[in-house]
Amino acid sequence: MSQRTPSDPRCVAVVGATGAVGEVVLRLLAERSFPVGELRALASERSAGTTVSFAGRDVEVQEAKPEAFDGVDFAFFAATGSLSKGLAPEVARRGGVAIDKSSTWRLNDEVPLVVPEINPDDLDKHKGIVSCPNCTTIGFVMALEPIRRVAGVRSVVVTTLQAVSGSGKPGLEELARQKAEVGRGDAPVPDFYPTPIVDNVLPLCETFRDDGYSTEEVKLLHETRKILADDVDVSMTCVRVPVPVGHSATMLIETERPLTPEAARAALAAFPGVAVVDDPAHNGFPTARDVEGRDEVLVGRIRKDLGSDRLWIWQVSDNLRKGAATNAIQIAEEMVRRGLK
Amino acid sequence: MSQRTPSDPRCVAVVGATGAVGEVVLRLLAERSFPVGELRALASERSAGTTVSFAGRDVEVQEAKPEAFDGVDFAFFAATGSLSKGLAPEVARRGGVAIDKSSTWRLNDEVPLVVPEINPDDLDKHKGIVSCPNCTTIGFVMALEPIRRVAGVRSVVVTTLQAVSGSGKPGLEELARQKAEVGRGDAPVPDFYPTPIVDNVLPLCETFRDDGYSTEEVKLLHETRKILADDVDVSMTCVRVPVPVGHSATMLIETERPLTPEAARAALAAFPGVAVVDDPAHNGFPTARDVEGRDEVLVGRIRKDLGSDRLWIWQVSDNLRKGAATNAIQIAEEMVRRGLK
Numbered sequence: 001m002s003q004r005t006p007s008d009p010r011c012v013a014v015v016g017a018t019g020a021v022g023e024v025v026l027r028l029l030a031e032r033s034f035p036v037g038e039l040r041a042l043a044s045e046r047s048a049g050t051t052v053s054f055a056g057r058d059v060e061v062q063e064a065k066p067e068a069f070d071g072v073d074f075a076f077f078a079a080t081g082s083l084s085k086g087l088a089p090e091v092a093r094r095g096g097v098a099i100d101k102s103s104t105w106r107l108n109d110e111v112p113l114v115v116p117e118i119n120p121d122d123l124d125k126h127k128g129i130v131s132c133p134n135c136t137t138i139g140f141v142m143a144l145e146p147i148r149r150v151a152g153v154r155s156v157v158v159t160t161l162q163a164v165s166g167s168g169k170p171g172l173e174e175l176a177r178q179k180a181e182v183g184r185g186d187a188p189v190p191d192f193y194p195t196p197i198v199d200n201v202l203p204l205c206e207t208f209r210d211d212g213y214s215t216e217e218v219k220l221l222h223e224t225r226k227i228l229a230d231d232v233d234v235s236m237t238c239v240r241v242p243v244p245v246g247h248s249a250t251m252l253i254e255t256e257r258p259l260t261p262e263a264a265r266a267a268l269a270a271f272p273g274v275a276v277v278d279d280p281a282h283n284g285f286p287t288a289r290d291v292e293g294r295d296e297v298l299v300g301r302i303r304k305d306l307g308s309d310r311l312w313i314w315q316v317s318d319n320l321r322k323g324a325a326t327n328a329i330q331i332a333e334e335m336v337r338r339g340l341k
Numbered sequence: 342m343s344q345r346t347p348s349d350p351r352c353v354a355v356v357g358a359t360g361a362v363g364e365v366v367l368r369l370l371a372e373r374s375f376p377v378g379e380l381r382a383l384a385s386e387r388s389a390g391t392t393v394s395f396a397g398r399d400v401e402v403q404e405a406k407p408e409a410f411d412g413v414d415f416a417f418f419a420a421t422g423s424l425s426k427g428l429a430p431e432v433a434r435r436g437g438v439a440i441d442k443s444s445t446w447r448l449n450d451e452v453p454l455v456v457p458e459i460n461p462d463d464l465d466k467h468k469g470i471v472s473c474p475n476c477t478t479i480g481f482v483m484a485l486e487p488i489r490r491v492a493g494v495r496s497v498v499v500t501t502l503q504a505v506s507g508s509g510k511p512g513l514e515e516l517a518r519q520k521a522e523v524g525r526g527d528a529p530v531p532d533f534y535p536t537p538i539v540d541n542v543l544p545l546c547e548t549f550r551d552d553g554y555s556t557e558e559v560k561l562l563h564e565t566r567k568i569l570a571d572d573v574d575v576s577m578t579c580v581r582v583p584v585p586v587g588h589s590a591t592m593l594i595e596t597e598r599p600l601t602p603e604a605a606r607a608a609l610a611a612f613p614g615v616a617v618v619d620d621p622a623h624n625g626f627p628t629a630r631d632v633e634g635r636d637e638v639l640v641g642r643i644r645k646d647l648g649s650d651r652l653w654i655w656q657v658s659d660n661l662r663k664g665a666a667t668n669a670i671q672i673a674e675e676m677v678r679r680g681l682k
Contacts, residue, residue: 159500194624208621237591250578280549283535
């Protein structure tokens with residue numbers, strides 16, 4: 001395909017267009033003025049025939065099957081892993097680029113795993129599939145990388161507090177339903193999560209592996225190492241909290257070289273896509289509610305550990321935006337900028 | 342006062358009888374068949390004249406003033422620090438024992454800070470005031486001590502996820518009100534907490550100090566060291582979550598001697614007041630909702646850190662019971678058993 005200018009229209013497909021992330025991809029493609037020529041809304045057979053909204057008009061959802069990707073430049077996959085496993089190679093085979101939000105391709109050596117502010121050069125090696133990190137990993141590495149660049153990072157201890165929309169619409173629906181149940185005095189009925197999430201916090205995100213770790217926890221380690229190309233040590237517990245949107249995390253960071261909280265604050269504030277909200281004297285700290293609808297990762301509570309030179313930080317990001325849709329579209333924007341598509 | 346048998350009736354005062362913890366103290370005194378002869382319900386002048394329920398009968402609340410403690414054996418303080426600062430010495434002066442739930446006396450060298458399963462011998466040194474640790478500290482040390490006894494503890498990294506009832510009735514009322522506001526489509530109005538707690542998590546418990554730590558966080562370090570008589574290193578972030586009752590925490594524990602998860606599990610299960618709920622293969626883990634109304638501290642997700650020999654655990658406790666009322670009454674029970682009162 002001949003080289004085009006950045007503003008030339010592209011044919012764009014969104015797979016999983018009816019899901020929690022897919023809806024945000026559609027909205028942000030318009031908001032960010034991505035050069036969309038043709039827009040194809042795709043989903044599993046079950047959702048085909050429904051309509052979604054794009055740039056003020058209704059678009060009928062078609063079934064995601066190989067032929068649907070003929071002529072597509074970018075296909076954003078915000079769907080199940082099994083769908084992207086079968087169909088992302090079909091996009092690549094047809095000369096397009098699949099930007100996948102599922103975990104399917106993330107640790108594949110042939111597939112770049114990219115946060116554009118951190119490792120955009122990895123895009124140059126793409127072979128038609130680019131992977132978008134897990135929503136939890138993105139906020140984590142965005143807060144870590146500014147510190148790593150100035151002082152190196154030896155280890156991080158992280159506890160995540162993850163919103164239910166990280167599980168997609170089923171998570172949002174479960175919390176909303178259980179809130180209503182509790183509101184009218186009934187017992188909350190667990191369906192999607194193994195135990196009630198309303199008025200509760202669950203030390204489980206996704207599913208448990210045989211070694212007692214959740215799949216979400218292990219992703220955080222391996223994805224971080226791949227994105228940073230650095231064997232940083234990550235110790236983690238991932239927790240689900242009754243918050244609709246916005247992942248939070250506490251992070252205790254051991255740097256390789258000494259770094260004061262002031263220097264960390266400056267490094268974080270200067271990093272693209274990161275904003276510092278840190279004014280304890282006036283109760284200034286970022287929260288999930290503050291970050292909803294924003295693209296920046298917000299960082300606060302930057303302070304030295306009481307008994308060591310490690311640094312504590314508190315980090316929040318909109319898991320549907322920078323944690324998913326924004327990062328995926330930024331990948332496409334960067335590929336356009338680099339003349340890769 | 343002459344020595345009495347454990348079952349002889351005692352004159353008992355509850356200060357702050359109308360508060361979130363005071364109500365539970367009254368309920369548990371009856372439930373646990375504490376030998377209450379006379380019961381005096383006390384509170385600040387504002388609440389005097391109202392009634393509370395004890396053992397099925399109404400008790401009129403009197404103003405907490407020095408004379409109210411004449412003849413009192415045990416005075417449970419579940420009130421503000423300023424009330425206990427002025428009145429606990431009045432109890433001691435009159436020959437009674439003040440068991441205080443506020444932070445006022447916790448780090449005073451003349452005052453034992455006691456979790457009866459851990460350091461009951463410290464009660465022998467009492468001088469009329471005994472302090473009850475912070476609700477967060479109690480769950481923390483209850484989960485730590487079994488491990489410390491078998492392997493020693495060098496350091497712990499902890500993130501707490503604390504229920505709003507840890508702030509007393511104002512926290513409970515704020516969450517309930519904001520849930521109703523959000524439920525009818527209105528914006529939640531922050532009043533007691535600096536920003537909405539509904540659908541959110543706040544990296545602030547209590548108030549910030551000049552060094553950027555919250556008062557709650559620093560308590561966790563100093564109280565732990567006093568209770569354990571051990572300079573264990575504690576690194577912490579305390580987070581408020583939209584949960585009515587039940588404090589949760591992630592804990593990463595570095596032991597002095599190697600300890601397998603299996604051995605840690607056995608040590609925890611054998612410790613009085615601790616129960617293990619840890620069956621990831623069947624999604625078995627404890628949550629705040631599970632622990633509400635129970636006196637045990639529940640521990641799960643016991644596993645080795647992926648990159649070191651440290652151990653991760655997840656711990657939950659009912660902050661109004663073992664975190665407050667239960668522990669205070671256990672202190673009185675232990676003092677009765679020891680013939681100290």
